[in-house]
Every structure is written in C-alpha cells, then in structure tokens.
Amino acid sequence: MAMPERNVVEAINNALTEEMERDPRVMLLGLDVGRLGGVFRTTSGLIEKYGASRVVDTPLAEASIIGASLGLAVSGMVPVAEIQFLGFTAQAFHQIGPQLGKYRHRSRGRYHAQVTIRAPFGGGIRSPEFHSDAVEAQFVQSPGIKVVMPSNPYDAKGMLLEAIRDPDPVLFCEPDRLYRLYRMEVPDGDYTVPFGKAVVAREGKDVTLVAWSAAVELCQRAAAKLAEEDIEASIVDLRTLVPLDVETLVNAVAATGRCVIVHEAPLSAGFGAEVAATLAEEAFYDLDAPIARVASWDIPFPPASMEHWYLPSVDRVVEAAKRTAAA
Amino acid sequence: MAASTSTDTNVEVLRRMMLIRAFDSLLPDLYTRGLIRGSSHAAIGQEAVAVGACAALAADDYITSTHRGHGHTIAKGGDVNRMMAELMGREDGYCRGKGGSMHIADFSIGMLGANGIVGGGFGIAAGAALSARLRKSGQVALCFFGDGAINQSSFHGVANLAGIWKLPLILLCEDNRFAMSGRAEQMIAGGDPVKRAQAYGFPGVSVDGMDVLAVRAAVAEARVRALAGDGPTLVVAACYRFQGHFSGDTQSYRSKEEMAPWLERDPIPAFRSRLLAEGGLTEAEADALEEEVATSIAEALEFAQASPWPEAAEAWEDVDG
Numbered sequence: 001m002a003m004p005e006r007n008v009v010e011a012i013n014n015a016l017t018e019e020m021e022r023d024p025r026v027m028l029l030g031l032d033v034g035r036l037g038g039v040f041r042t043t044s045g046l047i048e049k050y051g052a053s054r055v056v057d058t059p060l061a062e063a064s065i066i067g068a069s070l071g072l073a074v075s076g077m078v079p080v081a082e083i084q085f086l087g088f089t090a091q092a093f094h095q096i097g098p099q100l101g102k103y104r105h106r107s108r109g110r111y112h113a114q115v116t117i118r119a120p121f122g123g124g125i126r127s128p129e130f131h132s133d134a135v136e137a138q139f140v141q142s143p144g145i146k147v148v149m150p151s152n153p154y155d156a157k158g159m160l161l162e163a164i165r166d167p168d169p170v171l172f173c174e175p176d177r178l179y180r181l182y183r184m185e186v187p188d189g190d191y192t193v194p195f196g197k198a199v200v201a202r203e204g205k206d207v208t209l210v211a212w213s214a215a216v217e218l219c220q221r222a223a224a225k226l227a228e229e230d231i232e233a234s235i236v237d238l239r240t241l242v243p244l245d246v247e248t249l250v251n252a253v254a255a256t257g258r259c260v261i262v263h264e265a266p267l268s269a270g271f272g273a274e275v276a277a278t279l280a281e282e283a284f285y286d287l288d289a290p291i292a293r294v295a296s297w298d299i300p301f302p303p304a305s306m307e308h309w310y311l312p313s314v315d316r317v318v319e320a321a322k323r324t325a326a327a
Numbered sequence: 328m329a330a331s332t333s334t335d336t337n338v339e340v341l342r343r344m345m346l347i348r349a350f351d352s353l354l355p356d357l358y359t360r361g362l363i364r365g366s367s368h369a370a371i372g373q374e375a376v377a378v379g380a381c382a383a384l385a386a387d388d389y390i391t392s393t394h395r396g397h398g399h400t401i402a403k404g405g406d407v408n409r410m411m412a413e414l415m416g417r418e419d420g421y422c423r424g425k426g427g428s429m430h431i432a433d434f435s436i437g438m439l440g441a442n443g444i445v446g447g448g449f450g451i452a453a454g455a456a457l458s459a460r461l462r463k464s465g466q467v468a469l470c471f472f473g474d475g476a477i478n479q480s481s482f483h484g485v486a487n488l489a490g491i492w493k494l495p496l497i498l499l500c501e502d503n504r505f506a507m508s509g510r511a512e513q514m515i516a517g518g519d520p521v522k523r524a525q526a527y528g529f530p531g532v533s534v535d536g537m538d539v540l541a542v543r544a545a546v547a548e549a550r551v552r553a554l555a556g557d558g559p560t561l562v563v564a565a566c567y568r569f570q571g572h573f574s575g576d577t578q579s580y581r582s583k584e585e586m587a588p589w590l591e592r593d594p595i596p597a598f599r600s601r602l603l604a605e606g607g608l609t610e611a612e613a614d615a616l617e618e619e620v621a622t623s624i625a626e627a628l629e630f631a632q633a634s635p636w637p638e639a640a641e642a643w644e645d646v647d648g
Contacts, residue, residue, distance in 0.1 A: 305415070
C-alpha cells in the first residue's frame with residue numbers, strides 16, 4: 001500500500017489525532033480550536049472525536065490560555081495550546097518566557113511544564129502585522145523554551161509528537177505559508193523527529209544556505225535557480241533553534257567555506273545573528289568569504305501590498321549566494 | 328453635534344450608516360479583483376453602534392477602534408477617499424499605505440487608531456482620557472471593543488484604572504455575539520458582560536445596538552457623566568455581525584435560522600423607515616441620499632486607484648525620529 005501523502009495542515013491534524021488517541025492526558029485549548037476546527041483547520045474533526053472537554057474552545061485571552069496551560073501541565077494534563085498567530089504571543093509573553101520557561105529551573109528540577117504552544121506564523125499569506133511577525137528569536141532569549149520550526153509536512157508531524165512528549169515547554173512554530181502548498185509522504189502511526197538535529201536538505205559544493213521553517217522552501221527555489229548558473233548550493237534546515245545543532249551547521253558550512261543565512265524575521269538580532277556568531281566562533285578558519293544574511297528589513301511588517309518586497313525573496317537569496325560564492 | 332436630535336443630524340446619521348454599509352460591502356469585490364490584499368473585516372449590521380456612539384461625541388473627543396474599524400472611522404468623520412487609498416496600500420491613504428485596513432488613524436478627528444490585535448485599544452483610550460483630564464480639555468475618550476476583547480486582561484486592567492481614577496472614558500462594547508467562532512454566551516463568565524462594570528464601581532448600561540438613536544442617547548449620557556468627573560461608563564450595545572469574521576469565513580458556527588431575526592432588524596432600513604414615518608425624510612430625499620453615498624464610494628474608488636504606490640525607499644522612513 002502506498003504511503004499516505006499529507007500537507008502540513010493534515011500532518012499536524014494527524015499527529016494531534018494519534019497523540020490524543022495514545023495519551024488520554026493530551027488536550028487542546030485555544031480560540032476556535034474546537035467547533036470551528038481552528039482558524040487554519042489544523043484541529044478539524046478533533047472535537048467530534050475527543051469531545052469538548054479535551055478540545056477546549058477558549059475565550060479570546062492569550063495570557064489566560066498559556067497561564068492555564070501551565071496550570072494544566074503541573075497538575076497532570078498534557079496541554080497543547082494554540083495561539084492563533086505567533087505575533088499574538090505578545091499578549092501572553094509573560095506567561096511564556098518568565099513563567100512557563102522557568103518552572104523547572106526555579107524549582108531546581110522538582111517540577112516541569114509539559115506544554116506545547118502551537119502558533120502559525122510568517123509572511124507571504126497577505127496577513128498584516130501581528131499576524132505575520134516572525135518573532136521566534138524573542139523566545140530564544142527566554143531560556144527554558146524550546147523553539148521548534150518545522151519546514152515540511154513530515155517534520156511537522158514528527159516534531160509535533162516530539163514536542164507534545166517533551167517534558168518541558170515547546171514553542172512549535174507552524175509555517176502558515178506552507179500549510180497547503182504541497183503534500184509529501186507522511187506515514188500513519190508513531191514516529192518522532194528529534195530536537196537538536198539539523199538536516200542537510202540539499203547537497204551542494206559552492207555555498208551553504210542556512211534556514212528554518214518556510215525559508216527552507218524559499219532556499220530550495222533559490223538553489224534551483226543558482227543551479228542554472230552552475231552554482232551548487234547546499235541547504236541546512238536547522239529544524240530547531242533551541243536546541244541548536246552546532247555540529248551539523250558547522251560541518252555543512254565548513255564543507256563549502258561560504259554561508260548565506262536566510263530568515264523572515266527582521267535582520268538585526270534575528271536568529272541569523274546567533275548563527276553567524278556561532279560560525280565565527282566554531283568555523284572561522286574554514287570560511288572563505290564573509291557570512292551573508294538575507295532577512296526582512298528592520299521595519300515593522302508592512303501591509304499585504306508590500307510584503308513581497310519586505311520578505312526575503314528568491315532574487316535576494318540568489319544575489320547574496322552569487323556574491324558570497326564569488327568572494 | 329453632541330446630543331442634538333435635529334432632523335438634519337438624523338439625516339446625517341442615516342447617511343453615515345449608509346456610507347459604512349456601502350464601504351464595507353465593497354470589500355469582497357475589491358479583494359477578488361486584487362485591489363486590496365489580505366484580510367479585512369466588515370462591520371455590516373453594526374453600523375448603528377459606530378454612528379450612534381460617534382453622534383454623541385464632540386468632534387475633538389477621542390476614539391480608539393478595532394480590527395473591524397472602518398465604520399468607526401467613517402462615523403467619526405473620516406474621509407472615505409483616504410480610507411480606501413489606505414486599504415489599497417496607496418500613497419494618499421491615511422497612513423500613506425503603511426497601516427492598511429486594521430491600522431487607520433486620523434488624530435485630526437480624534438481617531439487614535441484602529442488596532443489589529445484584539446484588546447489593543449484599552450490602554451490607549453485610558454491614556455487619552457487621563458490626558459484630557461490633566462489638560463482640562465473637556466474631551467472624553469471612547470474605546471470601541473468587542474465581546475471577545477472583554478475577556479482580555481487588558482480590559483480588566485484598564486477598567487480598574489478607569490474606576491479608581493474616575494477617567495472620562497466610555498467603554499463601548501460592541502457585542503456582536505461572536506469572537507470569531509466563540510459565542511459570547513459561552514465565553515463570558517457571569518452572563519451579561521454589562522455586569523462587569525459593577526465590579527469596577529461604575530455604571531454598566533445595556534442598549535439595543537440595532538437602534539442608532541438608543542446608542543446615541545446612552546453614549547450621550549455616559550459623556551455627561553464623564554465630563555462631570557463621575558468617571559467611566561460601560562455601554563454594551565447588543566448587535567450582530569451579518570457577515571463572516573473575515574471574507575473567507577465559512578461561518579460553520581452559526582445557522583441561517585439564528586441569523587434571520589437579526590437580519591430582519593437591519594439597522595439601516597429600520598432607521599430609514601423611522602425617519603420616513605416621522606416625517607423627517609421623504610422617499611425622494613432618501614433615494615437621493617443613497618445616490619449621494621454611491622457617488623462618494625465610486626469617487627473613493629477612483630481616488631484610491633489613481634493614487635500612486637509608495638516608493639520602496641519610504642519603507643525605512645518613520646521607523647524612528
């Protein structure tokens with residue numbers, strides 16, 4: 001029998017379905033997750049299957065959703081909270097970094113918070129600021145929170161299962177631009193994708209592109225275009241920012257000696273800066289060219305009519321890669 | 328025009344409601360034609376709340392608005408040409424194309440900003456109210472928000488501030504029954520949201536949000552209280568969102584049967600009939616008003632489409648001073 005193909009939405013829905021079946025402690029909460037099946041339909045059908053006590057439609061109150069998730073977790077449940085867009089976590093920031101992220105450390109390991117926060121994010125779907133903001137790096141500065149950025153349907157399922165089972169809080173950022181872009185083989189049944197394991201998504205000898213989440217797909221398109229000009233780019237998909245797989249990153253960059261980092265967040269103090277600093281520390285003598293970064297501009301997310309221009313594009317990645325390969 | 332009930336004002340009240348309806352009715356078509364990009368939220372069915380509330384305010388009183396805010400701006404006297412240009416991302420838009428549908432602001436009419444995040448306006452309105460009192464300016468601030476936002480912590484923080492400081496603030500809850508798919512009766516503890524005012528020590532007033540004059544009267548009374556130094560009022564206007572949360576909303580969370588009685592109470596034909604019955608308006612005048620509104624909207628479309636796109640370099644302008 002052929003393996004089922006799923007897009008990101010279907011992969012997430014499948015992961016949630018299977019995990020709720022496997023572990024009766026797992027429950028979902030968030031705005032519109034129940035009756036509506038989620039604003040992007042990622043939780044479609046789950047309230048019918050598991051009932052309103054395990055698929056909970058909450059009031060519109062992000063801080064309360066996360067605060068309550070912490071309480072649920074420390075009292076025996078395994079909550080998977082949905083924040084409708086990652087930018088809306090601003091309303092709950094105190095509950096995530098300062099509260100959720102610190103429980104284990106503050107209690108000297110006596111307690112932990114097994115909470116998954118799912119949040120669609122990213123530009124390219126013509127939603128405005130707050131909805132599109134790529135604020136993942138803000139949470140990297142909140143020790144205790146794992147920051148997980150799947151880039152494809154297979155990883156989305158495997159990393160979501162890993163997240164739900166992780167004893168500590170995980171921010172699971174879903175690339176909404178890729179939600180329905182394509183399907184790939186995503187098996188039924190149990191499998192996990194471990195955190196802290198980056199993957200080389202494309203092999204190439206001339207320049208290494210480093211990305212995560214939807215930017216990986218962008219790099220694939222850029223790499224195809226570069227190949228037309230006989231520049232072979234490798235692509236490292238970091239998969240998780242916390243924990244960061246330094247070894248895979250360093251080896252892949254050392255192999256070409258040239259690195260372009262691509263992300264959707266604004267340039268300054270984006271996670272690309274951390275990647276560049278890590279490479280400067282760990283791979284300096286392997287570099288043959290300055291590290292380049294392609295990111296969004298250091299301005300607030302613009303209205304939909306201008307987002308194509310604000311976000312990193314194939315052309316900008318190609319231009320940076322050619323410049324870096326030639327340096 | 329505060330507290331005026333003259334026929335002229337009532338005709339203007341009707342005209343502004345019609346203008347909001349015509350403006351928001353265009354959204355799906357503009358989206359389909361690619362003239363506006365991204366989501367926007369129509370306030371069709373809720374025009375009486377926006378216009379009734381703003382009709383009770385002075386020109387320099389402040390309002391803060393929501394993600395569903397085109398109507399609030401029009402009601403406060405906003406220019407539909409510049410609004411339309413803003414929706415289309417053009418240079419002549421209120422924010423020169425940088426704000427879009429959910430972030431229109433026009434301080435010249437006291438409109439301190441729509442807001443793309445639910446509950447984003449509470450603090451701004453409270454600050455403006457405090458400022459008005461400190462400056463002894465005789466202004467009030469009115470915060471439009473929905474039945475969803477009343478569950479945000481920002482509501483409770485500001486309600487408490489407004490209560491202890493007796494701010495000249497009107498908290499206007501547009502209870503359109505839904506926070507996207509979340510039904511107000513299932514999401515608001517304690518039942519009627521108007522009861523929340525009691526906890527913070529100021530009056531809560533329920534009003535029929537489909538009746539523009541009732542809204543105007545309730546807000547006028549709250550304004551008198553605010554200016555007398557007696558503090559804030561929570562006004563809960565019961566209304567109904569006729570369309571989906573956004574243009575692509577399938578609305579699986581409600582039935583046609585549920586919607587029917589609300590649609591029958593459409594505030595615009597109701598007010599039009601009332602003015603006709605009371606002799607404040609003739610059929611011919613009402614028809615002329617319709618035409619005037621249609622012309623305004625057509626002109627706004629033309630204005631917006633003729634407006635240039637912003638230059639790319641402008642993106643870096645105004646990030647800081």
